[in-house]
Amino acid sequence: MALNDKQKKFYQDAFQQTKDEIKDIDAQIEAELAKVKERLAELQEAKKAALQMHAAACMRLGVKNEFEEEGE
Secondary structure, eight states, rough: OOOOHHHHHHHHHHHHHHHHHHHHHHHHHHHHHHHHHHHHHHHHHHHHHHHHHHHHHHHHTOOOOTTTOOOO
């Protein structure tokens, strides 16, 4: 069954609108992922600094560092 001109226009409009919407959503996803990656990097740096401070405190107090991995 062939589409009449009105039906064809309807589906062409829907096609273009959804295509644009998908591109917009993809851009939003990428922006949110970039924010998450940046925040994770900040948290990893903060954890690294805290682990260093904790290790130093353990050394000064002469207690076992429960965060120290074996073999380091």
